[in-house]
Amino acid sequence: MDRSILHRQLAPEAWHQPGLSPLNKLICILILLASLVAILETEPNVRRLIPGVLSFLEVVFVSLFILEYLLRLYVAGEDPRYRGIGGRIRYVFSIWALIDLVAILPFFLGFLTHSNAFLLRLLRILRILRLSRLGRFSRAWSALAEALNARVHELLLSVGVAALLLLFSSACLYVVEAAEQPEAFGSVPRALWWSIATLTTVGYGDVTPITALGKIFAGMTAIAGIGIIAMPTGILAAAFSDAFQNNDNTQGE
Amino acid sequence: MDRSILHRQLAPEAWHQPGLSPLNKLICILILLASLVAILETEPNVRRLIPGVLSFLEVVFVSLFILEYLLRLYVAGEDPRYRGIGGRIRYVFSIWALIDLVAILPFFLGFLTHSNAFLLRLLRILRILRLSRLGRFSRAWSALAEALNARVHELLLSVGVAALLLLFSSACLYVVEAAEQPEAFGSVPRALWWSIATLTTVGYGDVTPITALGKIFAGMTAIAGIGIIAMPTGILAAAFSDAFQNNDNTQGE
């Protein structure tokens, strides 16, 4: 097979038609399947039900990813930056090639515990970001990124206000509830757990204040939580509104 | 009675005045009542209190829906597509006629368990969607749909980001908490249950991390949950704002 044809199929930036090349589409599906297998393999009930099947699939996927890695190494020569032996070494140490490598390695590192190997294996899913970089989502992405960028100071301000609120509400609860519930509110870092759950309106309820004063502070914190959600949402809505209109105007001209 | 008059009354697309025809209004009310009866019938306390009454009402409703089905089959001939025997057969297999049929059938299928029959019976409520299709909500619906459509890529992007966050936060909690709470965090699919409850800010609290590291990851997940809510809300707000203004401009011209 001609190396330049393979290069066009493998390198997203060399594919000049809209969307992904057929080969990259296939690789995306393989990555998703491999991630699904990695996720399911963590569940003991699944391992017991179909012993060996998932390990076998893992061998298949890793073999295919090794093949893909070698092919990418081979076609890298089409890119002037990675030509020759020195270029190939530079390619191997480029960020995406390292991620490709990390996605294969855990298979060979037998000394890893089960869950650590899993985390490395999950990195594979990042490779989808690379492959889809030039997909049709790029315009939507740039519109959102532009909006976030234009209002980065306002967003950081609301993050700062939220951080101050987090700190003061957990400090108040620590002062008020520490004597009653030393396990849950015995220090500010411990009270932070409650404070985050309340200000984000998650509200697990595993720790709640029991004194009257603690409940009053907690109620005020919960009400402040609405502001913590409304503020960035409002900023984002306004920013997106501006960005979409600018986008439409630019297109209209 | 004249078949064409009945057709105008029954077929929403043949009714040329605003709103629903009187007969379809009646059928809508019947559907709502029948759904209410079906819902109440699932409650054992209600069945004990008024035994027989709900079953009797069910017989009444099914009889009326059978009558309606036969009438619709009869007036279908007014529509050129469904004329003649072949047309009627084609009508019977059209999507809405099938839903009409499904809403009647469970009554005759004695072999269904109680709860399965209930699910089928609930499908009746979908029929309201058909009848109200041409109501005055159609313009509001098209405005919302147009707005969603114009920003479908941005919305899918934020869904994708949310999915990645879901996956990574449950992976982190699995790695950190699996040893301590094998029942709740013993695998990634199990940790997903916690992760969804946290990122959507529902926060049941039936499973919460207990290690310090787990709480730190969980806190970061909860904070990210604000973004998960703020992002699509902001996009929708901006999209609706655009759609409403376009709508107003179009009307103004």
Next chain:
Amino acid sequence: MDRSILHRQLAPEAWHQPGLSPLNKLICILILLASLVAILETEPNVRRLIPGVLSFLEVVFVSLFILEYLLRLYVAGEDPRYRGIGGRIRYVFSIWALIDLVAILPFFLGFLTHSNAFLLRLLRILRILRLSRLGRFSRAWSALAEALNARVHELLLSVGVAALLLLFSSACLYVVEAAEQPEAFGSVPRALWWSIATLTTVGYGDVTPITALGKIFAGMTAIAGIGIIAMPTGILAAAFSDAFQNNDNTQGE
């Protein structure tokens, strides 16, 4: 004292300066104090701590409200609609005079249980709405009301979608979990309690699914809950944005 001066002080629509008249301000404060006393009186600990004090205050407040009621009846004659004996009777049966009466009555109805009397007493707080009707919030109120009105169909649509989601998610959980948790999911009305807590992202956690299938449906419901919040928020944001701009344009012209 001159009746017309007293009328201007008491009737909000006869006061032509911005804000409330001094007498109505005083009455507003009285209403708030009386409501606070009514709220505190429900707490047994407070009743035990200062026995008699709250009951005494209640007598004072009711006496003042009776005085106010009689004065309003007296000055109603300034309004052409309520002139003469027949006019006064018409005044007594006007909506706001009835609410004024209801706020006094529970004091004299000894046969009421404690908590029922409380509910009636709380109605007093509604009287603030009447007094502040012509305050400086009226423009803000009309701007919000106008925005809600302009998008009432879109908002009703999203309420309808939310209601359908509520119904289907509780139906699914009923089918899946009824056998395991008959107390919490044994009927659709029971499952609705869980469903509302999840779709509104409140998430009490007093009932949660325990089967795998139930958790999958619940996760999908929780994710749909984001849409349930984002949809009306987006519509309101867009509607307010339009209303504020129209308002500014009208003022600018």
Next chain:
Amino acid sequence: MDRSILHRQLAPEAWHQPGLSPLNKLICILILLASLVAILETEPNVRRLIPGVLSFLEVVFVSLFILEYLLRLYVAGEDPRYRGIGGRIRYVFSIWALIDLVAILPFFLGFLTHSNAFLLRLLRILRILRLSRLGRFSRAWSALAEALNARVHELLLSVGVAALLLLFSSACLYVVEAAEQPEAFGSVPRALWWSIATLTTVGYGDVTPITALGKIFAGMTAIAGIGIIAMPTGILAAAFSDAFQNNDNTQGE
């Protein structure tokens, strides 16, 4: 060292370049570190692990803050308002100088309990607000403040509506559930705790209604909670949208 140079370094309003002066940057970092130490010191496990280390750091930080306080007192003479002995006394009683003092004092007040001293020590973090006042966030801050200001009546209205809802929902639950759960719903102030947790969609779940009627009211409260969040978010989004556009237009001219 020249006093005027030191003044430019210390007084944020005398620094005419963008951002903070190098000395103030250092002080900001010191404040953050001192706050972090104060937070960590509340945790018994940390105190046990590294006994003495945090107390030693506290001595270092307080010494540095005393030095800073004396330097600020010295350079205050550069400001015409604080010149001379009388000016210095005026400076000592200015708001920011008092906060600076409060941040040092708890160290010398041995009679304070541990947690009270902590609260005072946390006040130090407020000093960051002063130092960063003239940073690059000031424009973002003024844009947000302007938007909040322009819609202050609408926001207060939605706060008022939320307060009424809070009151009525806790009154309803008190009436319905008081007999069943006297501890949680035995008075309106107690029911408020549940009501706040529900309307803000936090939903701890430590108290939930158990009667059928209580659950119906609670469900309606939870649904109203969506409005409580959507209303201010929508107002903020619209207000920010206006403010950003005005800002852009002003810059464009």
